Amino acid sequence: MVKFYGLLRRRLRAATVEVAGEDLTVLALLRRTEEQSGQSFMDELLDRETGLLAGTIILINGENIRLRQALQTMVKAGDRLDLFSPAGGG
Amino acid sequence: MNGWMGKIVRIDLGNLKRETVAVSDEMRRRYLGGRGLGVKLYSDLCSSATDPFDDDNALIFMTGPLTGTLMTSGRYQVVSRSPLTGTICDSSSGGQFGAALKGAGIDGLIIQGRAAGPVYLSVHDGEVDVRNASAFWGLDTQKTQKGIQAELSSKASVACIGPAGENRILFAAIMNDKDRAAGRGGLGAIMGGKNLKAIAASGSRPVAISDPEEYKALADRLERIVDKNPVTGKSLQVLGTSVLVNIINAHGMFPVENFRRGVFNDAEGTSGEKIAETLLQRQSACYKCPIGCGRTTRTRDKQGEGPEYETVWAFGAHLGISDLPAITEANYACNELGLDTITMGSTLGCAMELSETGAWKETLRWGESGKLLEWVTDTAYRRGIGAELALGSKRLAAKYGRPELAMQVKGLEIPAYDPRGAQGMALSYATSNRGGCHMRAYMIGPEILGHPVFLDRFSTAGKAELVALFQDVSAVVDSAVLCRFLQFAVGISTFTEMLRTVTGLDFSDEELMTIGRRIYTLERLFNNRAGFNRGDDTLPPRFFNEEFQTGPSRHRRVRLEEMLDDYYAVRGWDRNGAPRPETLAELGL
Numbered sequence: 082m083v084k085f086y087g088l089l090r091r092r093l094r095a096a097t098v099e100v101a102g103e104d105l106t107v108l109a110l111l112r113r114t115e116e117q118s119g120q121s122f123m124d125e126l127l128d129r130e131t132g133l134l135a136g137t138i139i140l141i142n143g144e145n146i147r148l149r150q151a152l153q154t155m156v157k158a159g160d161r162l163d164l165f166s167p168a169g170g171g
Numbered sequence: 172m173n174g175w176m177g178k179i180v181r182i183d184l185g186n187l188k189r190e191t192v193a194v195s196d197e198m199r200r201r202y203l204g205g206r207g208l209g210v211k212l213y214s215d216l217c218s219s220a221t222d223p224f225d226d227d228n229a230l231i232f233m234t235g236p237l238t239g240t241l242m243t244s245g246r247y248q249v250v251s252r253s254p255l256t257g258t259i260c261d262s263s264s265g266g267q268f269g270a271a272l273k274g275a276g277i278d279g280l281i282i283q284g285r286a287a288g289p290v291y292l293s294v295h296d297g298e299v300d301v302r303n304a305s306a307f308w309g310l311d312t313q314k315t316q317k318g319i320q321a322e323l324s325s326k327a328s329v330a331c332i333g334p335a336g337e338n339r340i341l342f343a344a345i346m347n348d349k350d351r352a353a354g355r356g357g358l359g360a361i362m363g364g365k366n367l368k369a370i371a372a373s374g375s376r377p378v379a380i381s382d383p384e385e386y387k388a389l390a391d392r393l394e395r396i397v398d399k400n401p402v403t404g405k406s407l408q409v410l411g412t413s414v415l416v417n418i419i420n421a422h423g424m425f426p427v428e429n430f431r432r433g434v435f436n437d438a439e440g441t442s443g444e445k446i447a448e449t450l451l452q453r454q455s456a457c458y459k460c461p462i463g464c465g466r467t468t469r470t471r472d473k474q475g476e477g478p479e480y481e482t483v484w485a486f487g488a489h490l491g492i493s494d495l496p497a498i499t500e501a502n503y504a505c506n507e508l509g510l511d512t513i514t515m516g517s518t519l520g521c522a523m524e525l526s527e528t529g530a531w532k533e534t535l536r537w538g539e540s541g542k543l544l545e546w547v548t549d550t551a552y553r554r555g556i557g558a559e560l561a562l563g564s565k566r567l568a569a570k571y572g573r574p575e576l577a578m579q580v581k582g583l584e585i586p587a588y589d590p591r592g593a594q595g596m597a598l599s600y601a602t603s604n605r606g607g608c609h610m611r612a613y614m615i616g617p618e619i620l621g622h623p624v625f626l627d628r629f630s631t632a633g634k635a636e637l638v639a640l641f642q643d644v645s646a647v648v649d650s651a652v653l654c655r656f657l658q659f660a661v662g663i664s665t666f667t668e669m670l671r672t673v674t675g676l677d678f679s680d681e682e683l684m685t686i687g688r689r690i691y692t693l694e695r696l697f698n699n700r701a702g703f704n705r706g707d708d709t710l711p712p713r714f715f716n717e718e719f720q721t722g723p724s725r726h727r728r729v730r731l732e733e734m735l736d737d738y739y740a741v742r743g744w745d746r747n748g749a750p751r752p753e754t755l756a757e758l759g760l
């Protein structure tokens with residue numbers, strides 16, 4: 082399950098998308114999510130050259146992918162992905 | 172003089188004597204203004220023997236060299252000794268008031284003594300007028316501001332207290348420009364103790380700029396940077412600070428029911444997304460701020476400002492409440508009565524746990540949103556159980572024999588990030604010189620938001636250096652004075668550039684960092700003299716002894732001891748947390 086928050090949710094007009102398939106990298110799963118939802122949103126999260134935008138948060142079951150293999154981290158069936166585009170507050 | 176207006180007025184409300192305080196160029200350069208110069212002036216005038224409610228105690232309203240100039244520069248800082256914590260305290264507020272003080276011709280105002288009856292001050296053309304405030308005493312902050320504007324000018328910016336400040340509630344806020352709050356630390360109570368209802372400022376004296384051409388170019392460049400940055404150019408504008416609700420909850424560190432759990436099942440219902448969908452009327456902004464993180468909202472019956480992230484949490488998850496309109500109306504009530512929402516909400520959470528354990532016989536139940544307004548109002552007037560809630564969590568929990576149930580550091584309630592989920596934030600809370608506060612070193616930046624770099628939130632390695640560094644940068648920004656949210660888009664070198672362009676002085680990044688360190692150390696010295704030391708640089712035992720059983724921060728405890736000695740070493744303080752003589756010499760203290 083992929084969960085969208087904040088600006089992404091407003092853009093996709095959906096809070097969650099179930100994405101079929103397993104043993105994908107995060108990057109492949111994001112691409113598949115775009116295809117499946119018919120909405121592009123990667124520009125909110127990624128920089129074409131450098132990968133993850135500073136401030137993008139992607140969690141797999143609550144753990145930040147930056148602590149694993151970033152966009153190359155493998156996603157298993159049943160995993161939950163939380164996607165946040167850069168945000169701040171205090 | 173460029174940047175500064177060159178005038179700080181001291182007034183004694185007891186004998187109405189006024190004088191201009193001499194501040195040397197060197198002192199301005201060493202402390203800038205705002206928090207830094209405020210703390211310096213305070214330490215010169217008062218000692219740790221001064222009780223916050225003594226007539227002699229000074230309450231200082233300060234602006235900085237950047238106030239009233241480039242973007243986000245409408246803010247002001249209030250400095251005194253906090254009646255809630257006994258530490259040195261500065262509290263910051265946005266709106267227009269800072270810029271208005273400079274427009275009125277002064278950099279700051281030092282208030283001592285106690286007026287015989289209710290008064291307010293009107294600052295205009297470099298002069299400070301004392302006026303009768305009997306007609307406004309007893310009024311809420313909104314009616315007070317409107318009343319004073321009707322009396323003086325609709326253009327006056329007014330900072331005032333409400334009934335909570337008049338009643339010297341230990342966590343009374345100072346409110347200005349409708350709903351902007353200098354909330355933390357209870358400095359509104361000191362105004363109440365001095366019979367000072369408000370300060371109004373008006374005028375259009377310009378701030379002299381050293382290099383007008385470069386200034387214009389820099390202003391344009393800042394606009395572009397802030398606009399392009401996804402946080403300042405988008406997220407804060409559309410969703411406000413409450414965008415954090417879902418983020419912090421997804422990390423399992425959104426404190427629920429007095430920090431007993433880290434995942435709130437109803438987080439969605441109280442999120443920034445939900446506020447934008449249901450309550451938001453429009454965004455609101457402070458003086459010259461293109462970000463506009465403020466929320467003007469409406470419930471079925473009422474209209475007002477907020478809630479911000481901390482308030483959504485304090486009256487929401489912290490109390491097990493998910494009724495967003497009730498949370499919002501409790502926020503409006505705090506704005507009107509002049510109360511700090513964080514301490515108010517946190518104290519209620521403490522009271523609910525005391526009640527649940529049977530330590531306190533009152534029945535305050537988790538999730539009871541219907542009583543929120545009554546509790547908040549009764550606190551401002553010290554009525555019924557409000558008289559007990561007015562103690563704040565530390566005194567309340569101690570009174571009922573369970574001091575460990577108060578979620579505070581040095582008497583100030585900690586805000587909406589459970590420190591078990593971010594070790595650097597834990598160190599930041601423990602070593603904050605105004606107590607449990609997230610604004611001294613916002614380690615949520617690197618540990619959660621990936622700003623300016625991403626760090627492992629559960630690791631303690633390297634956190635001591637970073638906390639000290641962040642504390643120093645924050646002290647600079649609070650002294651310049653600018654909004655801390657600008658830091659999402661720019662760093663220290665931009666602040667240096669802003670200061671150079673406005674003042675014409677050849678500041679460097681290194682010099683600013685030394686200024687930050689000097690200010691932090693001076694604050695620490697005051698606290699040391701007031702009896703605070705290593706033993707106070709700690710957290711409630713819950714964070715060392717109890718673990719969450721579920722969520723992404725489960726099975727974690729705060730490991731403060733792994734960081735504290737390193738932190739003292741980085742700071743040049745001894746093992747007891749007192750600055751070493753050579754550190755003081757190096758900083759010229």
Ligand code: SF4
Binds near residue numbers: 457657
């Ligand atoms: S970012 Fe928000 S708090 Fe800061 S100056 Fe702008 S509106 Fe005010």
